[in-house]
Amino acid sequence: MGEIKAICISEKRGTQKHAVEEARFITEYGIEGDAHAGNWHRQISFLGLEEIEEFRRRGAQVKLGAFGENVVADGFRFKELPVGTRLRCGQVFFEITQIGKKCHSHCEIFKQVGDCIMPREGVFARVLHGGTIRKGDVLELAAGPLPLEAAIITASDKGSRGEREDKSGDTAEAMLRAAGYTVLHRVIVPDEKAEIAQQMKEFADEGIALVVTTGGTGFSVRDVTPEATLAVCERLAPGIPEAMRALSLRITPRAMLSRAAAGIRKRTLIVNLPGSAKAVEECLGFVLPSLRHGIDILRGEAGECGRK
Structure with missing residues (x-):
């Protein structure tokens, strides 16, 4: 010391x-x-x-x-x-x-x-x-692993104006905390690609382990969260949104319309979640255990994913 x-x-x-x-x-x-x-x-x-x-x-x-x-x-x-x-x-x-x-x-x-x-x-x-x-x-x-931190970005025009309660963000925060993450940041931004991307960059610069977004993954002309994610990520992790869509397709065929993306920027994993609280609970709950292992690999704290 x-x-x-x-x-x-x-x-x-x-x-x-x-x-x-x-x-x-x-x-x-x-x-x-x-x-x-x-x-x-x-x-x-x-x-x-x-x-x-x-x-x-x-x-x-x-x-x-x-x-x-x-x-x-x-x-x-x-x-x-x-x-x-x-x-x-x-x-x-x-x-x-x-x-x-x-x-x-x-x-x-x-x-x-x-x-x-x-x-x-x-x-x-x-x-x-x-x-x-x-x-x-x-x-x-340094003794022990890097801090397990998370940030939540809700993309919503109405939410950013205070016209809609951020129930999906509430659900994501509760689930992340229950999984052992310290939620350092939670922001609501309008459906603007540049603003969403800037928040992702800032959180990655800080070294936050996991950034999840809610909303903006559909077909509306204002849904640009996947485009912001693709713009900032250095490597993609397509298996994560594919897994969430596969789960959701068991519930509704409309899950095929989700454009959610996921990827890595520096030492941060970024994952797009749906905009409804129910869908966040289903999708995040399904992938959350595996995300932890992926983050450990990304940070050099675990080996690769091959099964014994």
Whole structure:
């Protein structure tokens, strides 16, 4: 266990990082506003305060962030942590992906003093679960799985205007809580593709495990929830809506008219549910046990789905 001594970013590549008091860490991306963030395995860099202090005792005058590190913390010698180690700071989780790096072009510090500690002492990580970190926060080895969180998006023009009670959202929330999920967010938005998609993106950036939508999956010209889902998902999970339609077809042939979709964005599973409370109870109740296993696989906390 240690303490965050500095959070450092640079808005442009090739410029020295500078310290900030707090920063938003985005799932599978890095620090918001940092030029080195992105969809790759070196989203965040860590360096121990003691290693920096040792370097300073050799006569080098360096500020925190000068080696290109994003996070400086005491209490850790990061290079001794194996790849795959998970760290936690509040609600933010990291996974170490690389220890050290090869310097292809010497940095300004190397040119000045003939050495740089980042290639041998620094480590790199990806963000598994996003959130805000402040200077002085506690950093620790992560024990146990990532938090099991959920968010509910109800797509309804009338509901967004307060003209209709959100009974389908009520049902979804009760079922998710009963299944062990912490429901962090519940929103009602109009049937507008851009607004629905934006909510999905924000929840995925946060690292929420499961986002369910209710409504907007039919044939009406205003039903655009599947289109919003397809627009934001990086990979599709067609078996989930297929299973729900197969179940519903036992009850009514009109289930074939459902256009519900499901897919994955970053480490978040997004599933479209019907707009009625009864249909939500039937469909979500049918798929919910299997969704948990899929989420565990998505987060690297379980193996694949083959039967023994």
